[in-house]
Amino acid sequence: MKNxxxxxxxxxxxxxxxxxxxxxxxxxxxxxxxxxxxKKRPWVSPDGTTSEKIVNQVKKCPSxxxxxxxxxxxxxxxxxxxxxxxxIEPKRNGPxxxxxxxxxxxxxxxxxxKKNATAFCRCGGSGNKPFCxxxxxxxxxxx
Numbered sequence: 001m002k003n004x005x006x007x008x009x010x011x012x013x014x015x016x017x018x019x020x021x022x023x024x025x026x027x028x029x030x031x032x033x034x035x036x037x038x039k040k041r042p043w044v045s046p047d048g049t050t051s052e053k054i055v056n057q058v059k060k061c062p063s064x065x066x067x068x069x070x071x072x073x074x075x076x077x078x079x080x081x082x083x084x085x086x087x088i089e090p091k092r093n094g095p096x097x098x099x100x101x102x103x104x105x106x107x108x109x110x111x112x113x114k115k116n117a118t119a120f121c122r123c124g125g126s127g128n129k130p131f132c133x134x135x136x137x138x139x140x141x142x143x
Contacts, residue, residue: 010046013054014069017044021065023095023119024134028066032057062097063119063132093142095119095132104130 008015029036034048035057046054051070058068086100098118105111119132123141126133135141 006042006044008042008044008046009071010051010054012071013046013051014071015044015046015054015058016067016069018065018067020128020133021063021119021131022134023063023065023132024137025062025094027060027062028057031060062091062117063095064114064117067116090122090143094122094136096122106130 004019006017006019008017029038032049032053035045035054037043037045055068058066061067086098086102089097089099091097096119098114098120099116102114102118103111104114104118120130121128121132121135122143123136123139125135125139125141127135
């Protein structure tokens with residue numbers, strides 16, 4: 001999968017979306033349909049509500065595919081760094097979620113730093129291994 005990053009702003013907050021990390025949990029549009037609507041293009045419309053509501057909804061993203069930064073912040077902080085212990089949570093019939101700041105080293109030795117939450121494939125079908133791409137839903141993974 002291509003390494004794509006898309007940004008959407010209302011002038012105050014910028015929503016950052018990295019589709020290759022998305023596990024299609026639905027947490028983004030499950031409570032803020034006026035901003036996140038997967039049936040529309042673009043699917044993110046940050047003018048639909050307040051920046052505070054956007055930030056609160058983005059924080060519900062379990063994979064880290066969605067993050068945000070405040071435009072008045074001079075540092076490029078696209079993701080809020082977790083300053084806590086690492087937590088690992090297997091999702092029923094879904095990915096293995098790892099919360100915290102981690103470094104993922106792939107088979108070629110390339111390291112990727114991850115902040116907040118990372119979703120790892122458990123079904124074996126992801127086209128973006130070791131990360132989850134939502135394939136578990138398509139293949140009806142149970143586990």
